[in-house]
Amino acid sequence: MSLFNDFLDNLKDLRENLDLVSKKLEDNSKQIQSQAKIKFEIASEKRSLEKIYQALGKEVYDANKDNNNDQIDFEEYIKQIDISIARLESLKIKLDDFNNSVNYPDNNQYTQKAGPDFENSKAQEKESSITINEDQLIRDKSYSDFKKEKDLEKGED
Numbered sequence: 668m669s670l671f672n673d674f675l676d677n678l679k680d681l682r683e684n685l686d687l688v689s690k691k692l693e694d695n696s697k698q699i700q701s702q703a704k705i706k707f708e709i710a711s712e713k714r715s716l717e718k719i720y721q722a723l724g725k726e727v728y729d730a731n732k733d734n735n736n737d738q739i740d741f742e743e744y745i746k747q748i749d750i751s752i753a754r755l756e757s758l759k760i761k762l763d764d765f766n767n768s769v770n771y772p773d774n775n776q777y778t779q780k781a782g783p784d785f786e787n788s789k790a791q792e793k794e795s796s797i798t799i800n801e802d803q804l805i806r807d808k809s810y811s812d813f814k815k816e817k818d819l820e821k822g823e824d
Contacts, residue, residue: 705762712758716751719744 723744730739 702762702765705758705765709755709758709762712751712755716748716755719747719751723748 726739726744
């Protein structure tokens with residue numbers, strides 16, 4: 668019977684190890700998915716910024732072609748560009764923070780931040796939602812408020 672009990676114990680250990688590996692794989696896939704989502708948002712914002720630059724360039728070209736530079740609304744383009752750049756910077760900081768908070772395993776050892784710690788992952792999700800809310804606030808602010816805030820930040824540095 669001892670051999671049979673040892674076999675059952677080994678099966679139980681194997682099951683526990685497979686559950687642990689499954690949980691770690693699930694956590695890593697969530698981290699990779701979050702990272703990919705941020706990278707997609709960055710790429711999308713870069714495309715949006717390029718479209719603004721293209722529209723501005725086309726308008727400047729058309730105005731210079733017709734010798735009518737007074738009709739271009741540079742202020743609106745500057746506002747759109749500044750907001751887009753602020754979003755890009757925010758997303759890049761978010762990606763850097765995410766990359767710094769995730770320590771990928773070396774030699775199959777997980778650090779506390781990359782392991783199956785549910786409280787830590789909940790805190791990261793909450794922090795992520797706060798960053799998204801900050802991005803929304805940046806979008807909703809008027810240009811003058813945003814510019815004043817940027818000037819104050821530069822003055823503090």
